[in-house]
Amino acid sequence: xxKEIKTFTVSIYTExxxxxxxxxxxxxxxxxxxxESLNSxxxxxxxxxRFTILINVTETQIKKIIGQIDKQIEVIKAYYHNEDDTxxxxxxxxxxxxSLLFDDRQIQNIIKDSNARIVTVNKQFFVIEKSGRRKEIDxxxxxxxxxxxxxxxxxxxxxxxxxxxxxxxxxxxxKN
Amino acid sequence: MNNTKKISGSEAVVKCLIAExxxxxxxxxxxAIMPVYDELYKYEDQIHHVLTRHEQGATHSAxxxxxxxxxxxVAIATSGPGATNLVTGLADAQIDSTPMVCITGQVSSNLxxxxxxxxxxxxxxxxxxxxxxxxxxxxxxxxxVLAKAFYIAKSGRPxxxxxxxxxxxxxxxxxxxxxxxxxxxxxxxxPKLDTTSLDLAADLINKSIKPMIVWGQGVxxxxxENEFKKFVEKTGIPAAWTIMxxxxxxxxxxxxxxxxxxxxxxxxxxLTNECDLLIAIxxxxxxRVTGNLDKYAKQAxxxxxxxxxxxxxxxxxxxxxxLGDAKESLSKILPLLKTRTHNSWLVKFKELYDIxxxxxxxxxxxxxxxxxxxxxxxxxxxxxxxxxxxxxxDVGQHQMIACRYANFNKSRSNITSGGLGTMGFALPxxxxxxxxxxxxxxxxxxGDGGFQMTIQELGTIFQSKVPVKIVVLNNSFLGxxxxxxxxxxxxxxxxxxxxxxxxxxxxxGYYIKSKKVSKREELSSAVEEMINSKDSFFLxxxxxxxxxVFPMIQSGASxxxxxxx
Ligand SMILES: Cc1ncc(C[n+]2csc(CCOP(=O)(O)OP(=O)(O)O)c2C)c(N)n1
Numbered sequence: 001x002x003k004e005i006k007t008f009t010v011s012i013y014t015e016x017x018x019x020x021x022x023x024x025x026x027x028x029x030x031x032x033x034x035x036e037s038l039n040s041x042x043x044x045x046x047x048x049x050r051f052t053i054l055i056n057v058t059e060t061q062i063k064k065i066i067g068q069i070d071k072q073i074e075v076i077k078a079y080y081h082n083e084d085d086t087x088x089x090x091x092x093x094x095x096x097x098x099s100l101l102f103d104d105r106q107i108q109n110i111i112k113d114s115n116a117r118i119v120t121v122n123k124q125f126f127v128i129e130k131s132g133r134r135k136e137i138d139x140x141x142x143x144x145x146x147x148x149x150x151x152x153x154x155x156x157x158x159x160x161x162x163x164x165x166x167x168x169x170x171x172x173x174x175k176n
Numbered sequence: 177m178n179n180t181k182k183i184s185g186s187e188a189v190v191k192c193l194i195a196e197x198x199x200x201x202x203x204x205x206x207x208a209i210m211p212v213y214d215e216l217y218k219y220e221d222q223i224h225h226v227l228t229r230h231e232q233g234a235t236h237s238a239x240x241x242x243x244x245x246x247x248x249x250v251a252i253a254t255s256g257p258g259a260t261n262l263v264t265g266l267a268d269a270q271i272d273s274t275p276m277v278c279i280t281g282q283v284s285s286n287l288x289x290x291x292x293x294x295x296x297x298x299x300x301x302x303x304x305x306x307x308x309x310x311x312x313x314x315x316x317x318x319x320x321v322l323a324k325a326f327y328i329a330k331s332g333r334p335x336x337x338x339x340x341x342x343x344x345x346x347x348x349x350x351x352x353x354x355x356x357x358x359x360x361x362x363x364x365x366x367p368k369l370d371t372t373s374l375d376l377a378a379d380l381i382n383k384s385i386k387p388m389i390v391w392g393q394g395v396x397x398x399x400x401e402n403e404f405k406k407f408v409e410k411t412g413i414p415a416a417w418t419i420m421x422x423x424x425x426x427x428x429x430x431x432x433x434x435x436x437x438x439x440x441x442x443x444x445x446x447l448t449n450e451c452d453l454l455i456a457i458x459x460x461x462x463x464r465v466t467g468n469l470d471k472y473a474k475q476a477x478x479x480x481x482x483x484x485x486x487x488x489x490x491x492x493x494x495x496x497x498x499l500g501d502a503k504e505s506l507s508k509i510l511p512l513l514k515t516r517t518h519n520s521w522l523v524k525f526k527e528l529y530d531i532x533x534x535x536x537x538x539x540x541x542x543x544x545x546x547x548x549x550x551x552x553x554x555x556x557x558x559x560x561x562x563x564x565x566x567x568x569x570d571v572g573q574h575q576m577i578a579c580r581y582a583n584f585n586k587s588r589s590n591i592t593s594g595g596l597g598t599m600g601f602a603l604p605x606x607x608x609x610x611x612x613x614x615x616x617x618x619x620x621x622x623g624d625g626g627f628q629m630t631i632q633e634l635g636t637i638f639q640s641k642v643p644v645k646i647v648v649l650n651n652s653f654l655g656x657x658x659x660x661x662x663x664x665x666x667x668x669x670x671x672x673x674x675x676x677x678x679x680x681x682x683x684x685g686y687y688i689k690s691k692k693v694s695k696r697e698e699l700s701s702a703v704e705e706m707i708n709s710k711d712s713f714f715l716x717x718x719x720x721x722x723x724x725v726f727p728m729i730q731s732g733a734s735x736x737x738x739x740x741x
Contacts (some may be wrong), residue, residue, distance in 0.1 A: 015362050017310075018311070019299055019300075019303060019309065019310070019311075022300060022303050023303050023304075026303055026304045028388065031493070062702070063489070064486070064489075064490055067485055067486030067487075067488075068486050070485070070486070071308065071485070071486050073308045073328055073360065073362065074308075074362050074363075074364040075362060076361070101250045123713065135640075171361055174359065174361040
């Protein structure tokens with residue numbers, strides 16, 4: 001059970017500090033763990049940042065990694081979650097030749113069926129945006145790839161956990 | 177204009193050190209740190225800067241200072257090569273949880289990232305080997321960053337911190353106002369003690385039939401020596417130590433059953449796989465301690481007293497973890513424990529000790545063959561220091577012998593590079609230890625290999641008049657590596673034989689009294705002369721070239737597969 005490799009979402013609340021990304025990524029690098037995706041942004045608390053990292057490891061490994069991350073001075077708290085415990089999304093952009101949009105009706109159906117959206121169109125190309133789970137994005141990619149993709153980019157996953165995070169409490173505990 | 181109040185960043189650095197109670201620092205000057213050195217010159221009467229002969233020496237001296245005193249050691253260096261020379265010491269302090277603050281100069285902030293002369297990204301380089309590090313580019317940040325540095329280095333599980341200060345920040349003026357840091361909101365140095373874990377642990381301890389303690393440096397770092405002694409004596413449990421833990425209670429204590437690990441004692445290693453309860457206190461189950469994890473104490477319940485949550489279940493899965501500061505945990509568990517003795521279980525330790533004595537210890541300490549043994553040198557040191565000295569050992573065979581045989585009456589007396597195994601550690605570390613505790617005898621025990629890694633620090637000993645005693649156990653080999661080559665590489669001695677210089681002549685070159693001994697008859701009086709010397713003294717002892725350290729747990733083997741020859 002503990003040896004099974006699964007996808008985990010790591011959420012790290014941090015003080016904003018220049019060297020912190022280096023410190024966190026070194027923890028993965030030392031253990032030869034590939035970061036599947038990484039996102040850093042502001043959080044719901046002013047001055048507190050949030051990293052969202054997706055990795056494929058065993059439960060035993062993730063526990064140890066969280067321990068190592070949590071003990072970094074500027075990390076307020078690190079959590080890990082299963083896919084089921086989070087609501088998460090990735091977003092991606094496709095750049096496609098404009099002629100395809102007008103010459104082949106089929107591509108318009110693909111866009112509609114996949115809940116993607118056209119961001120911009122000009123004479124040479126148009127740009128499609130799609131947010132969703134990795135599988136949905138992959139499937140859209142496969143479909144569009146048949147027509148030819150000029151450029152493709154996918155963002156890191158961002159995730160919201162179903163259970164509450166007690167960051168504010170941790171921070172207010174300190175003041176007392 | 178009230179510029180009169182303002183001071184420069186570099187003066188602020190020195191004032192911060194003074195405010196933290198720092199009296200001695202170790203370092204080496206250079207371009208990017210020159211403004212700080214200029215201030216050190218002015219504050220000479222308040223803060224003593226020791227010029228080492230290499231920045232690595234400065235870090236190890238700061239470590240030796242910290243290890244013997246419990247205070248934060250400070251090392252300072254210039255940018256570029258000065259900074260990179262600190263890396264080994266930082267890594268050593270990180271893995272051995274030694275409180276140290278390193279301050280480096282850096283090129284001016286407008287030059288950062290331009291490959292300027294002597295620019296290296298020391299913050300990037302040192303990230304994995306520091307508890308915390310930070311670059312300062314504004315003078316006004318200096319007081320609060322240094323205050324934070326000292327707090328982080330010392331609190332919780334201690335460790336090294338590096339602060340990199342750009343040259344313009346050293347010149348810039350600021351209003352100086354120093355406030356010690358007492359807390360950081362994202363950092364919890366000591367986890368809150370959970371009393372239910374104490375109940376669970378006490379229950380296991382009270383019920384156990386063949387319990388055993390393995391303690392580490394955590395006992396010393398938490399200043400929990402008294403609480404630990406009471407714990408051991410009340411429960412009557414045999415207590416073994418890791419190389420970092422020894423001296424927390426006197427080595428002569430009747431419940432001290434010796435060292436665990438690769439070259440530890442026979443009994444505690446064997447009985448690790450026989451006890452029904454293993455109580456780990458302030459230790460981290462290093463692979464040199466556990467051997468093969470799949471065959472480590474599988475029959476036993478395990479309790480882990482530990483300050484760092486990341487250490488729980490890291491290497492060994494435990495039944496009960498008591499998170500917290502060892503001083504608090506041990507004093508709180510004491511009333512829950514029954515007063516017991518474990519006499520028949522202790523007899524087992526004694527029986528196995530006798531086996532080790534007959535096959536190893538006797539020949540180490542009372543050899544009958546011609547060649548001098550490292551063990552008998554340690555025995556003589558014990559005789560003349562009466563166990564009151566701090567022994568600073570380097571890395572290799574002599575280190576294992578020193579740790580196995582040195583007698584200690586006082587805590588913080590075994591200073592060695594445990595986790596990193598840094599050759600070259602001992603000579604500079606001994607300097608720091610002696611300066612921190614001038615009233616104590618400090619004896620460095622070093623191999624002929626490791627001595628030559630930081631031999632230049634003889635210059636520091638000479639210039640700063642540090643009366644350390646230096647014993648080089650010269651086997652004309654990189655002995656520990658040679659031992660492995662003999663045992664596991666069919667005696668192919670690839671690059672381990674050393675053609676050595678006349679060490680006593682080198683010591684003489686630094687005006688250090690010296691002596692060379694190669695006969696048994698001369699040994700005792702030479703050690704006596706060394707210990708009685710008021711000044712520093714260098715003693716070279718020519719020992720048996722191809723002697724091996726036993727017992728030994730081969731890598732990959734289980735602790736109970738420990739071999740006696
Ligand atoms: C800086 C460093 N380089 C290499 C090693 C690997 N190493 C471990 S023990 C040892 C031999 C030490 O020889 P010496 O100092 O003569 O001591 P002895 O083992 O002979 O007592 C070596 C090379 C090390 N621990 N540290």
